[in-house]
Amino acid sequence: MCKITIIGGAGTLGAAIAFKLAGKKAIDEICLIDQNEKLLLNHLMDLENAYPSKTIYKGTFHDLKHSNIVIITAAIPNRTDISSRDEFLEGNLQLFRQIGEAVAKHAPNALIITASNPVDVLNYYLVHTFQFDKKKLIGYTMNDSYRFEWALRRVLKLHENDKVSSPVIGEHGETQVPLFSQVKVNYKPLLLSEDQKIQVKEKLTNWFRNFNDLGINRTTGWTSAVGMERLIDQLLQPKTSTAIGSAVLNGEYDVSGISLGVPLAVNHTGIQSILEWEIEQKEKELFQQSAEKVKRLINEFIMNKK
Known part of the structure; x- marks a missing residue:
């Protein structure tokens, strides 16, 4: 119950x-x-x-x-x-x-x-x-991963039955880090060309701006509901499974003292561990930049306003 x-x-x-x-x-x-x-x-x-x-x-x-x-x-x-x-x-x-x-x-x-x-x-x-x-x-933060999948499907013209894994880590915002090194289609790693990566990044970069340019005061309710249902399903189970979400870090990915999107092992008791995947050097650098952005906001709006 x-x-x-x-x-x-x-x-x-x-x-x-x-x-x-x-x-x-x-x-x-x-x-x-x-x-x-x-x-x-x-x-x-x-x-x-x-x-x-x-x-x-x-x-x-x-x-x-x-x-x-x-x-x-x-x-x-x-x-x-x-x-x-x-x-x-x-x-x-x-x-x-x-x-x-x-x-x-x-x-x-x-x-x-x-x-x-x-x-x-x-x-x-x-x-x-x-x-x-x-x-x-x-x-x-799962909407970022859903949008990454959307962009990948459009650029690569994937079949509707293809199973796509498309994790995004880092800030839930402009400095998010799509993990091209972790993309899988039908459970197999997928290597994208540099041109394909550029096309995917362009779709992701423009999405938030284009959404707001519509001039409608509405947020992404349906995407969030689908992702939240998936996360809640995982949090109701005793069996541990992998999710993406913002968690407070304590040295993982060489970051501490902030909350940031990372791979998580979760079950009905919450976060069991933060999973440190082997990601590319450029992705590590972008993640650090994302962390610095969030840390600046935390320092400005939380730590310095006591």
Whole structure:
């Protein structure tokens, strides 16, 4: 039996995730928390009809009690006039102070998934400020790997039945590191030409800008819901499996004191270990650059504001 609480349940991300998770037999209770009460009730009434046998309800921070997993999607309103997720940071840190205090009080032993942006900084903030067990906090970054797969499929013209592994590590942002050295198709390593890599990188670089240029105040709800369902499936199992997510590092990949996207071994108790893959030298250098970017943000917005 499993209870999941979604903080930010009325937003695009939270509502899409709730819809996907409500169909899981292993999840018998879903609590949705949001300040936008009418929109939350709108989603709730719809979800109750879609899943009439499931316990889904509107809650407050007090209802965090007995949560097995807490998913945080709450954020300041999405905007389209930005070029970086970092522009959400200051406003979201204020929200996360309230959220962190509530989770620490009512669900201190729950697994916590941070899905608000910038994910890496906010995930670290929760560990640093509230002393949560770092093995129980994962920043959701899997959309980057899904977009990497999308770009690979378009450039390489892969068949729809081909199985693609396309991990992306580093910051969930502009300095993310697609691991071309780890790409596999149908479980076999795939070597891309330099021209193919350039084409894939161009698609990835332009995606965020093109998405915002549409001028629609909506985030990537469906992609996030698909990825979150996959991650939750892994976190409900006693068997350990590999995921990609932002975790607080302590020397892995020669990085410490920040949260960053890396390969993880996870199960129902959280992060079992951080997997240090053999990656190419250039990928290592890009990962270090990504780490420096996130470290600067942490120093500016967290460490220097005590």
